[in-house]
Amino acid sequence: MFKKILIANRGEIALRIIRAAKELGIKTVAVFSEADRDSLHSILADEKICIGPAKASESYLNIPNIISAALITTAEAIHPGYGFLSENPRFPEICKQEGLIFLGPSASIMRVLGDKNRARQEMKKAKLPVLPGSDGIVEDIETAEKIAKKIGFPIILKATAGGGGKGMRIVRSLSNLEAQFNVAQNESNSAFGNPSLYIEKYIENGRHIEIQVIRDFNGHVLAFGERECSIQRKHQKILEETPSTFIDEKIRKKMIKSVETATEYINYHSLGTFEFLVDSKKNFYFMEANTRVQVEHPITEMAYGIDLIKEQIRIASGKDLHFSRDLDFIGHSIECRINAEDPDSFAPSPGKIDFLVFPGGEGIRIDSAAYQGWNIPPHYDSLIAKVISHAPTRKEAINKMKTALEMTTVVGVKTNIPLHLNILSNSNFLNGLYHTQFLENLLSQKVNE
């Protein structure tokens, strides 16, 4: 097992990894920007190294400084967390060159899965169902029209370099195609420096369902029951739950099996997530794979009574996966992402937290790097806490979450807690009848009222 690891991240995920390492008896090195000198991750790690100014491109994305920090502190491995460098294949490549273990998959796998079109083609070969669409990059409008006519509208144009909803356009008729094609190409080029698009059939009112998988370096693989992530705004997840009210045992088993097969087929190692779109007839289609730990991983941990990060660290040191194949859900879990933002306009609300009380009690887990008196820096994302509830049934988990959020007090910055309470009391949500357009609909209703 490792003696010391470096965490190349900040905020709640850095703390989450520090906790896992401490429990395993591993020393931790935090890296921080000048804006994060007073952030909890740099306070609570065993060692800390300043790696640059506030701007992420010069600190949390600064590969030479992060690698140097690992070398001078004699850390053996680096955990990238999520965001920042976690999906940049250059990072594991350089780690390897410098004799450091990257806590994630290999650079080559990351390259394949990071290219959304290539990932789609690979998954087709791995027998995962993909949506009807183009066989590769669509270079021009003529080809786009041909494909659209073949698969039928609506279609979705997607950037192969994509992420976060950029370079993505839904097209409902031929007359809009050319304009949208050009817009998506331009947007993709300016966001990722790559205008390449591919086309998929668009599923109306689909559900975003994802499967967590873990595979050790000795070939043992295990996939878990689904996380339901359909409650999104602009492709950003807000609230997640597991299990989904929509997925039955038969589909679940099929999804788990397909993901395990695909993971073995591409020879993937470490933690990963396969994202699917599920239509109203419960057909599931591969969308993309995330080669890192997800923000919403705690709901799987709570519902299964496991620790994914500890296991990820253990297997990276060469150990066998020690989860049993008989693991099953023990109850229901929900996560609410608490962002420092205006609940109506969604504008970020950075600043000083003057007063802060988090709820506690049985079945409530808080993953947060916030504390009273902390100045939330404006340079990074607005997530200040994840409140996770766990209870024997969905109804109890919802009630527990509502109670917890009502007791959460944040003074000084605005949060989206009112939005969460609104979702949690919506009758469609309570009945489990929702899809990826749920939140947009809820918000437009509110405007109309």
Place this chain on the structure above:
Amino acid sequence: MKTKIDYKEISKLIDLLEKRNLVQFELELEDFKIKISREHKKQKVKEAPILPDSAQSDRITDKKEIIEKTEDKSEDNNLHFITSPMVGTFYRSSDPSSDPFVEIGEKIKKNQTLCIIEAMKLMNEIESNVEGTIEDILVKNGNPVEYGQKLFSIKTR
């Protein structure tokens, strides 16, 4: 004796102050007192208080405070710190058998190499961005340094 001083002469004095780069001039005679002071350009941005026009009588004392502050600060301003632009290992010489690039008390020029920071097996020469005298070397040879860490203090005057 009655002293007569007119506007022209005052204006001359102000010019002199500026020419000689003086901060303050005070002249006290039996029945006459004049005090002219000038702010440091550097300070102006940060510390010059906005004075109401009616507060003429307070003006002189206010200015004096500023000058005192300026003097305090300018002592600090004479001390310049060279900070590390990267994370790495600090070396005072180009290799273990060579003499250090600089010693305490040594006069240094702008762009003179002061040390090496090794980062990912690359040797990065760190140069001084000021002229002055090495007041202190704040990191031991071979020790790790983080971004922004103070390496040298340099007296610039």
